Amino acid sequence: MxxxxxxxxxxxxxxxxxxxxxxxxxxxxxxxxxxxxxxxxxxxxxxxxxxxxxxxxxxxxxxxxxxxxxxxxxxxxxxxxxxxxxxxxxxxxxxxxxxxxxxxxxxxxxxxxxxxxxxxxxxxxxxxxxxxxxxxxxxxxxxxGLDQSISYQPKIYLSDLEITEAKEFLKSFEIDLSKPLIMIGVLGSNPQKTYPLSYLAELLETLIATSDAQLLFNYIPSQLAEVKELYKLCSPKVQAKIFLNCYAKSLRKFIAICHHCDALVGNEGGAIHMAKAVGTRTFAIYAPQIETKAWSFEEDKNHSSAHLQHFKPQLFEHLKSQKEILAENHNLYQNFTPDLIKPDLMRFLKNLAPYEV
Known part of the structure; x- marks a missing residue:
């Protein structure tokens, strides 16, 4: 066959x-x-x-x-x-x-x-x-003959060499792998899937106040302007925890770096899926127009997410289609304030121990 x-x-x-x-x-x-x-x-x-x-x-x-x-x-x-x-x-x-x-x-x-x-x-x-x-x-x-009720999760297969090289790459930036290392998904795949940078900066303040974490930003060179904008919105205390110049120069290297991270926090999308596929914890912030039940695994202590509809369902009652939600994307994101997300994020960050399957 x-x-x-x-x-x-x-x-x-x-x-x-x-x-x-x-x-x-x-x-x-x-x-x-x-x-x-x-x-x-x-x-x-x-x-x-x-x-x-x-x-x-x-x-x-x-x-x-x-x-x-x-x-x-x-x-x-x-x-x-x-x-x-x-x-x-x-x-x-x-x-x-x-x-x-x-x-x-x-x-x-x-x-x-x-x-x-x-x-x-x-x-x-x-x-x-x-x-x-x-x-x-x-x-x-x-x-x-496949049974759709059986649960499967995607997996990415890294070689031992890729894992070792990523570890040495991180060490070259004087990153301490004995301390928590968190990848931040700064941008979504487009502006309609990107949590407002000023709100994300506020979440990073909470993140650093909650854990003794080191931060990496997921981006490509063409996105550097937006990344620098986020960096400037952060306090000096948070900036000191960000390794801005430590970024992957290829998708495969990003995946290998994710393997060494304790968590990926940020916009839901490809980076979240890749992190899950190499056994890294994730905290996903969903765009208003994306349904969590479409893309999320059953949430547990390793994976969590936030969606505006969970907090303010009344904002979606008059919106009957994804097209209508997209038309209200900006206003919906403005209502998705950091104070809604912080409690769940703090619970997620409470114990960045080794990943538990």
């Missing part, structure tokens, strides 16, 4: 969909499992022993860019038994159809339904403690 999973999207989605490989490997240990992704997302599935082959979107097996039609021919030549289209857009649906696989599964949409042999709807009822996003991916593969 040869199975292809398609996820031509962002890093968090590629990582989340990777749980299918563990589930399928347990059910079909002899199957050949391939993953079709964008090249820039490779870092989160590199070294994953459950995946037999990574295929980069619209590249041949030598790494040369090819046309969509040639790429479709390349996939068809693989003679897949099944294709699970976790992306489920028109392009991936066409690739699924043209693959010739007898089993083709994707999300039910009026413009793609004809390309699949099985279409699944996204459910809002949670039967899997890992979250609706993982539950839905398992549902897509139910045609292969």
């Amino acid at each position: 040869k199975i292809l999973i398609i996820q031509q999207k962002m890093i968090g989605d590629v990582l989340t969909s990777s749980i299918l490989f563990k589930a399928l490997r347990e059910l079909y240990p002899e199957a050949e499992l391939h993953y079709l992704i964008k090249k820039h997302t490779f870092a989160v599935v590199e070294n994953n022993p459950m995946i037999d082959k990574i295929i980069f979107d619209q590249e041949d097996f030598e790494g040369a860019e090819i046309s969509f039609l040639k790429f479709a021919h390349l996939l068809r030549a693989q003679n897949y038994t099944a294709v699970i289209d976790a992306y489920s857009k028109i392009g991936s649906a066409l690739l699924s159809f043209y693959s010739g696989a007898k089993i083709r599964s994707g999300r039910a949409k009026w413009y793609t339904r004809a390309f699949y042999t099985r279409s699944s709807t996204y459910e809002s009822t949670q039967v899997n403690k890992a979250g609706l996003a993982i539950q839905f991916r398992l549902k897509l593969a139910a045609c292969l």
